[in-house]
Amino acid sequence: MADMTDQEQQLVTWLADMNEDDAFALAKKMLVEEGANPLRVLELCRNAMDIVGKRFEKGEYFLPELVLAGEMLENIGTIAKPLIKQAPGGEPKKLAKVLIGTVHGDLHDIGKNIVTFMLDINGFEVKDIGIDVPVQTFVDEINRFKPDVVGLSGFLTLAFDSMKETIEAIRDAGLRDHLKIMIGGGQVDDTVRSYTGADAFGTNAIDAVSLCKNWMGVAA
Amino acid sequence: MNTLQTYVQTPDAKTAYDARWQRVMDCVALKQPDRMPTAFMATFWLAKYGGISYRQLMYDYEKTKEIAERALLEFEPDSPAPTMLAIATGNALEAIGYKQLQWPGHGTRDDQPYQYLDREYMKADEYDDFLFDPTGFYLQKYLPRVAAVFEGLEELPYLPGLHYFRLVAAVRLFAKPGVRAALENLMKAAETVDAWAGHHADFTRRIAAKGFPMSYVATAVSPYDLLADYFRGATGMMKDLYRNKDKLLAMLDKAATFLVRQTLASSKAFGHPIVFIPIHWAPDAFMSDAQFKTFWWPSFRKMLIGLIEGGVIPMPLWEADCTKRLATIRDIPPGKCIYWFERTDMVKAFEVLGDVVALRGNISPSLMTTGTPAQVDAAVKHLVDNVFNKGGKLILDGAFGIPDETPVENVRAMFTAARKYAG
Numbered sequence: 001m002a003d004m005t006d007q008e009q010q011l012v013t014w015l016a017d018m019n020e021d022d023a024f025a026l027a028k029k030m031l032v033e034e035g036a037n038p039l040r041v042l043e044l045c046r047n048a049m050d051i052v053g054k055r056f057e058k059g060e061y062f063l064p065e066l067v068l069a070g071e072m073l074e075n076i077g078t079i080a081k082p083l084i085k086q087a088p089g090g091e092p093k094k095l096a097k098v099l100i101g102t103v104h105g106d107l108h109d110i111g112k113n114i115v116t117f118m119l120d121i122n123g124f125e126v127k128d129i130g131i132d133v134p135v136q137t138f139v140d141e142i143n144r145f146k147p148d149v150v151g152l153s154g155f156l157t158l159a160f161d162s163m164k165e166t167i168e169a170i171r172d173a174g175l176r177d178h179l180k181i182m183i184g185g186g187q188v189d190d191t192v193r194s195y196t197g198a199d200a201f202g203t204n205a206i207d208a209v210s211l212c213k214n215w216m217g218v219a220a
Numbered sequence: 221m222n223t224l225q226t227y228v229q230t231p232d233a234k235t236a237y238d239a240r241w242q243r244v245m246d247c248v249a250l251k252q253p254d255r256m257p258t259a260f261m262a263t264f265w266l267a268k269y270g271g272i273s274y275r276q277l278m279y280d281y282e283k284t285k286e287i288a289e290r291a292l293l294e295f296e297p298d299s300p301a302p303t304m305l306a307i308a309t310g311n312a313l314e315a316i317g318y319k320q321l322q323w324p325g326h327g328t329r330d331d332q333p334y335q336y337l338d339r340e341y342m343k344a345d346e347y348d349d350f351l352f353d354p355t356g357f358y359l360q361k362y363l364p365r366v367a368a369v370f371e372g373l374e375e376l377p378y379l380p381g382l383h384y385f386r387l388v389a390a391v392r393l394f395a396k397p398g399v400r401a402a403l404e405n406l407m408k409a410a411e412t413v414d415a416w417a418g419h420h421a422d423f424t425r426r427i428a429a430k431g432f433p434m435s436y437v438a439t440a441v442s443p444y445d446l447l448a449d450y451f452r453g454a455t456g457m458m459k460d461l462y463r464n465k466d467k468l469l470a471m472l473d474k475a476a477t478f479l480v481r482q483t484l485a486s487s488k489a490f491g492h493p494i495v496f497i498p499i500h501w502a503p504d505a506f507m508s509d510a511q512f513k514t515f516w517w518p519s520f521r522k523m524l525i526g527l528i529e530g531g532v533i534p535m536p537l538w539e540a541d542c543t544k545r546l547a548t549i550r551d552i553p554p555g556k557c558i559y560w561f562e563r564t565d566m567v568k569a570f571e572v573l574g575d576v577v578a579l580r581g582n583i584s585p586s587l588m589t590t591g592t593p594a595q596v597d598a599a600v601k602h603l604v605d606n607v608f609n610k611g612g613k614l615i616l617d618g619a620f621g622i623p624d625e626t627p628v629e630n631v632r633a634m635f636t637a638a639r640k641y642a643g
Contacts, residue, residue, distance in 0.1 A: 018462055062507045064458035071459060107322065107335045110454050156333065157585050157623040186540060191586040204505055 008044055015048035016055070018065055020072055027076045031083060038080035045073050049121040057206050063114065066205065070117045094125040096216045099141055100151035101133040103162035108155035111185060111205075115151060118205035124212055135162075135169040142175050149212050152198070154185040163196040171197075180215045184208060225422060227429035236431030240298040244435075244494075247578035247613035248533055250555045255643025256608045258635060259435055259580060260297035261621025262288075263307045264333045269628060274331055275324035278310035281419040285426065292432050295635045299435035299615060300427065304420040309334075315412035317368025320450070333624060341365050342451040344460065347467040350451075353380060354478060362451075369409045372398030436535055437490035440483040440497045440527075443475035443519035448501050461507070461515060472519035480526035487532050494533045494558070502549075503540035509548075517548055528556045535560060535580070537620065546572040562619040566603055570612040578613040583634055585619050588626045593633035600637035608642050616642075 004012070007030065014023035027045075030036035052069045055061040098119050102112050109131050116128045127145050129137065142150065150170070152163045163183050170176050183198040184207070193201040202208045229237065243257040262269070267277040270287030277284050281304070288303040313323060320341070321327075323334035341362065342350060350357040356379060363370035375398045377390040393399060424434055441449070447468070448457035460468045487495050501507075502516055527534050535558040538545070542564045549559070550573055560580035561569050569579055583599050591599075600616065608614045616638050622631055 020462060060508070062505065062511070064461045064507060064511065067455050067458040068462055105329075105332055107328075107337075110338065156335075157589055157625050158333065160586070160589055161625065187585050189584070189586050191584070191590055195586070195590040 004044075008040075011041075011044050012048045012051070015045060015069070015072055016051035018068055020068065023072060024075055028079055031079050038083040041076065041080050045076055046121060049073065053118065053122065053206065053209070066114055066118065070114075073121070095123045095218055096125070096148040096212065097145060098124050098126045098149045098151060098212060099129065099138075099145050099147035100126060100153065101129040101138065101141075102131040102153045102155075103159050103166055104132055104134050105162050106154045106156050106159045107131050108153070108185070111155065112151075112153040115153070115184060115202075115205045115208045118209050119212060122209045122213070135166050138166050139169055139173045139175065142170065142173075142179070147179060149180045149182060149215060151208060152181065152183045152196075154183070155187070157187055159185060159187075160192050160195060163192070163198065167197045180211075182208060182211050225426070227425050229429045229431075233429060233431035237428060237433055240431065241433040243298050244433075244558075244578075244615060247615055248555065248558060250575065250578070250613055252611075253613070256604065256638060256641075257298035257615045258295075258638045259299040259301075259615050259617035259621075260292065260295060261301040261306075261435070261617060262291065262303075262631075263301075263621065264624040265622045265626055265631075266291060266303065266307065267331075268624065268626075269631075273324070274333060275310070276330075277307055278324060278334075279308070281308055281416075284308045285419070285423050288423070289427060289430070292427055293430065295631065297432070297635070300432050301621065302420060302424070302434050302437050304416070304423045305437070308416065308419060312413045312416040315369070315409040318366070319368065320366050336449070338449070338454050340453040340456045344452070344456065344464055347464060347471060351467065351471055351474065354474070356380065366450075369405045370402060372396075372400075372402030372405075375399050434492060436494040436496040437492040438483060438486040438495045440479060440486075440495050440523075440534075442497065442499055442501075442516070442536075443472040443479060443523060444516045445498075445500050446475055446479065447471060457501075461511060468515065472515065473522070476519040476522040476526070479523050480530065483523075483527055484530040484532060487527075487530075493531060494535050495527065497534055497536040499536050499538050499542075502538055502542050502545055504542060504544040505540065509544060512545060513548060517545075521551065524552055524557065528553060533557065537580075538562065538564060539620065543568055549573075550576055552576065558615065560615075560617070566612075566614070567606045570607045570610070570614075574612050578615060579607065580615040580617050582617070582619040585623045588618055588630050588634075589623050591630065593629050596630045596633040597637040597640075600634055601641050604638075604641040 011023060011026050014026065027041055031038060031041055049069060052061060052065060056066060100112060100116055102109055112128065116126050119126045127141070129141050138150070152166055154163060167181055181198045182200045182202060183193060183196060184202045188201045188203065190201065200211050202211060243253040243255065246253040247257060264274050264277065266284065266287050267274050269291055272283060284303065284307065292300055310323065313321065320337055321334045322337060324330045324332060328335060346361070349361070360374050360376055364374055375393060375396045377393040382390050448454060452460060483495055487493060502512065507516065524534050533556065537560040539562045542561065546569060554576045557577045558580050559573060559577040561582050566579060566582050573579070583596065587595055587599055603614060603616065
């Protein structure tokens, strides 16, 4: 973002550097005391999250930073969003729709939540349908939400079969050709990708973002 | 409760028992064993093997013992896991009203494994309480939160500072309905938990009579993982690295001390030197090298040294990929530990750690569950050729034991290949 004031630049830097207290105090001051445009403040937040994502990609940041970044964004959002008066036309157009959930039999959600957050701040419209999601629910949600990409998450080895069944059901419902399917989780590798019939697998949130961007023809 | 039966160990079985134990001990001492030892850590896979439900496996002691023994007699591992403690937990969990797991009949289906519930069991603003008085925090806050049987202990008197007539008067709080109920419930639950432990002791003797020594009995946890998994929850802990850094570091240091004391006591009570320590939060992908060296490793190293000095052989299972941590976790006395790796490249681990620790693992879970026996055979050969035959003190096992869904023929292939390629 080229045309930033010093104050705006400061907010972006503090957010990107995980300086939570100062960043939150400044965002609050800008929004509540100085009447800054809430859409502009949220844009600054997204800008900071881009930097966080790049640092994650470079191996400078890890899960703690992604989690804290998510929390900082949420806290500032809680103040900013009620102040938005006009229609949120300033929001950038979403790149694509991603449906994500943890497959049936598996209750784990930490990885899925981080992937959801990273896709969201990278401009995707993400619908998270939770954990232990039955096969039919995935099919129904695909029909309703019409995603471009489906993300299947699972931490346990039982998830291999659940992913396979889910992908087969998507195929049987005639929906497979219209979307890309990615799988992720602690035990997932290319052997599992091949077994389940997914298009790709990922071992972290950046993999998920890169896969979606590549599929949508967006420069990663 | 007396669940012990009499078993006779024949001279042949004793010879086999001693040879199996010696193989593992040779590896620990970094001496060449007579052949590559094999370990057998199966949990819910045993249900598949025995044709029963996961729920039955957790609750039916005799059936579980029978299936586990049958598997040992078929695969003849050198180092089997304490099946009863690891898996036949249903009655004990139910007796104490354990809240941190869902298990068959209690949140998961009869054919699903138990799963841990990641929650904040201690709030961020409770560090001071826990740091100041860990025992008080356990009694009045933590225990009632994690198991129903402890509910009521919140009403106990605050113990530090009790003295003279104040001490005498405080005893009346033990008559409070909540405390009275908790104590009565605890005594009742203790009988069920004791029976479970009795079945473990019985199974230990039963398989010893057949020539099989247990791989380990006591378990422990690293200080960081204790706080992350069982107190703060995954995301709470990650935020604490920034928000509560000093208190977290103080707590980790304190936890190292009490975990050593507790682990030495349990290892001594069980009469077994090897302590299994599953490690969840060390992987490369979870935190930076600087964070690992600040928050994760120092308290665990302190714990490892304390355990080693107390005569224990720590066996951490480094889950996921810990390749970037190898140089750091090398910093321990040689010949005292077994490092079990899940996804870390074992050849790389051998190169970095081969002169410091015995290694255990690590046939890939995806290969075990979806591959063919020929692929499993090739994976074992790879480890034999590149680790064991090059001097690595390798105890062969699956990456985290046998995954629940593994076809039986792949398990057979793993043990057959171990004999074929390494004695």
